[in-house]
Amino acid sequence: MNIFRLILQAEPAFLTIFYYFILMVLILWILSTAIKVVREYERGVIFRLGRFAGAKGPGLFFIIPMADRFVKIDLRVVAFDIPKQRVITKDNVSVDVDAAVYYRVFDPAKAVIQVENYLQATNLLAQTTLRDILGQVELDELLTKREKLSKRIGEILDTYTDPWGIKVTTVAIKDVSIDETMLRAIAKQAEAEREKRSRIIIAEGEFIAAEKIVAAAKRYLENPYAIRLREFQTLTDIAREKNMVVVTTTGETIDVAKIASMVEALKKEKKGK
Numbered sequence: 001m002n003i004f005r006l007i008l009q010a011e012p013a014f015l016t017i018f019y020y021f022i023l024m025v026l027i028l029w030i031l032s033t034a035i036k037v038v039r040e041y042e043r044g045v046i047f048r049l050g051r052f053a054g055a056k057g058p059g060l061f062f063i064i065p066m067a068d069r070f071v072k073i074d075l076r077v078v079a080f081d082i083p084k085q086r087v088i089t090k091d092n093v094s095v096d097v098d099a100a101v102y103y104r105v106f107d108p109a110k111a112v113i114q115v116e117n118y119l120q121a122t123n124l125l126a127q128t129t130l131r132d133i134l135g136q137v138e139l140d141e142l143l144t145k146r147e148k149l150s151k152r153i154g155e156i157l158d159t160y161t162d163p164w165g166i167k168v169t170t171v172a173i174k175d176v177s178i179d180e181t182m183l184r185a186i187a188k189q190a191e192a193e194r195e196k197r198s199r200i201i202i203a204e205g206e207f208i209a210a211e212k213i214v215a216a217a218k219r220y221l222e223n224p225y226a227i228r229l230r231e232f233q234t235l236t237d238i239a240r241e242k243n244m245v246v247v248t249t250t251g252e253t254i255d256v257a258k259i260a261s262m263v264e265a266l267k268k269e270k271k272g273k
Helices: 002-008 012-034 108-114 120-132 139-144 146-164 180-222 226-242 258-272
Strands: 035-038 042-048 051-056 057-061 067-072 078-088 094-105 166-178
Touching: 002 226, 012 139, 035 042, 042 108, 051 108, 067 094, 067 108, 094 120, 094 146, 108 146, 120 146, 120 166, 139 146, 146 166
Parallel strands: none
Antiparallel strands: 035 057, 042 051, 042 067, 078 094, 094 166
C-alpha cells in the first residue's frame, strides 16, 4: 500500500515513464507467448478455448495468449525397444523375445485428440500384439521366419494405430532367447534330421545302382556274347594284377573262334588307347 501511495504522489513525468514501462513489459510478454516457431519436422496443434483450431507449421505463426493452448508434435520416425517378452509358442516352448518398433506421426491432430499418450499406447499395443502373434506359431517357424512374422506384426500394429494418426513403418524381432535344456533338445533334433537325410541319400543311391544293374543284366541277356566279353575283360584286369584265379565255364557252349575274334578285337582296342 505504501508503494502505491508513493507512486500516486510522484511527479507526472515519473508516472508517465512508469506507465510506459508497464506497457512495454506487457507487450513483450504478449509477443513472447503469441509468437511460436516450429521446425520443418514439427507441427503445432492449437486448441482455442478447448476447441481444436488446427495444426500450424513449419515456421513462424501466432496464437492468442490466454485463449490458445499449443502442443508441439514431432513428425520424425521414432524407434523404441519393446521390453523383453516371455512368449509361449504353439508347441508349448517358453522363449524370451526382444523386438523394436519404428513409427512416425502422420496426422498430428489425431495423435493429440484420439489418444492421451500415443507413445505409451503404441508401446503397450506392440507388446500385446507381439505375444499374441508369436503365441500362434511353433518354435521352428519363430526361428526360421522372423522377417515374415515381423511384417505380420507390423501390419496389425499399423491397422490399430491408424486412427491415432500413427504409421508403423517397421517391426524387427532382434533376438529369441531359449532355455539351455531346449537348446540341447534342438541340437539333438537337428542331428537326427541330418542322420535321416544321410540315410535317405544312401538309400536313393543304392536304389539307382540296383536299377542300373538290372538294366545291365537285361542287356547281357539279350546278347550272350556281351557277357562273355565282360568276363574276359574281368580276367584281363585280374591278370594285370598277377593274381591267381580259377575260372569255371557254365551255361551253353560258345564257339571258340568267335570268342578268339572278340578277344583279338578287345586287344586291338586296348592298343589303340
